[in-house]
Amino acid sequence: MMTQNQTASPTQFYTWQKYRCAYAVHQPINATPTGIPLLLIHPIGVGLSRQFWRRFCDKWYEQQQQNLIYNPDLLGCGESDQPHIAYTPKDWAEQLTYFLKTIVQKPVIVIAQGALFAVAIELVKKEPNLVAGLVLASPPAWPLITKELPKWQPKLIWNLLDSPLGNIFYRYARREKFLRDFSTKQLFDAAEDVDSEWLNTLRAGAQNTASRYAVFSFLAGFWLQDYSHAIANINKPTLVVLGEHISSIAKEGKKLESDAWLSDYLTALPQSRGIKIPGRNVLPYESTAEFVKAISPFINEFS
Template identity: 55%
Template sequence: MSSSSNNYSWKNFDCAYQFYPSQHQQSENLALLLIHPIGVGLSGVFWQRFISAWQQQEQSYSIYNPDLLGCGKSEMPHLAYFPEDWAAQLKYFLETVVKQPVVLVVQGALFPVALELVNDPMQPNYIKGLVLSGPPAWKIMTEAGKPLQQKILWNLLFDSPVGNLFYRYARRRKFLQSFSTRQLFAEAEAVDPNWLDFLQAGAKNLDSRYAVFSFLASFWRKDYTKKIQSISQPTLVVFGNEASSISREGLAETPQQRLDLYLNNLPSGQGKIIPGRNVLPYESTKEFVAVVKDFVRQLSILI
């Protein structure tokens, strides 16, 4: 798996990414830009299993795998992070580093980051398609959060000594295994040592808690209905057949109902349900690669 680790500066912050070049000598017309989830220990490392499987099957497309600010090998400033912040980082990354058409491949609740990026009126026409891996339940994506409650959670709980202690507890291997089994994976045995090892390694730096707590404070919660309905690019939505929701608002939706709600609101959407639950690129890698590969090949013919 040929790759290079690189850095760039955005707003005086040091940001990291990995680049996996196409194995074909001719220049391809599309690349993949991966957007990793936010969570204890999560970063671009989340995509390593997907990238390995992808390169075994498909060598015509380069892959860009950035660490979002506050995660992985990128700088971790003491900030409350909003989707607009990460979207601005990725916009700069597209314009100054990638500089070619891409398909955004987005995991889970980072869909709002992709929405802010795609709906930016100043965004150059680099984004040719989107793949949404297990996006949040429709009700979660279309009901705004409560700013006062978010601010209270951040100031009194997360950005406090209590939050520091909680993060130390949450990064313990036993907690990570229990949470992953209860909320993320369809099968308990799929929560393997590799998964737990990279979560623990990623959470070793306590400054990684600010990105995680920004997510837990729900700074990403808005009514995104209009922005979703404004996506003009072809969009593939992929759910696991055992997809669940961490939030109570999404518990009533079956995977098929959730998929139908998205497809009814995406101007150019298509959908797939594959085996798995909520972290499909990791737990159902073979099936996820197959549906993404078909989608990207379709796009490359159209552009």
């Protein structure tokens, strides 16, 4: 739903390699865009796509912010092509590198949700001159973002998921009861925030069963590697935003409190600051107003 404070262009497309990739550009209505553009990186999961950021975009302009917002669908998600391949953070970073060079053509603030921080890391490595700064919403616990899997393991898990049994599992996982239960247990701080808008968006996003390949790639762990050295080399201003009740879906970080979670990142990132806000793991959606309030001062410093 659009508010009177902002507008999004119709879905636009570009070709990266041989694939058709989708994106939208949001801008304030009745105002000239100002400030540094934002590039949003949505999470990966059943039915997830750039629609994850819809509430954030609405609230951003309600608060009189005027930055252009570039909101792409990663390959395998949303309205982008969904080829039958195993995706890695490097693949998505290459897609976004092309997007920045050909569509945006200027430096941006990257806002990455959850474990898609791995894509932001690869993006900074590939195109540091086009990333002015980063906002990390609920990045993975430090023991997880620095966990190196044996190379054979993600391939084995992928092969198990990329099967008729995996197809059956995905069809089960896109049922409303599963989506509600998972969101309540693992993502949201309050059960009542797992609303019909959230569930309907996920169900619609998962209608095309080819969307399972991106999800299976994530579940297989192609994004799991030791990023500690790469993170230490991110010489960009970085804001880490955590929910007061952040939790880890994986066993790594299960017992980690939010203060220690935040401290790990502030110690590792060369130019970082951090803030905690109410919520758990999907702050741009469940705590939208608080998230916008938390990141606005940081982003306005780049204007």
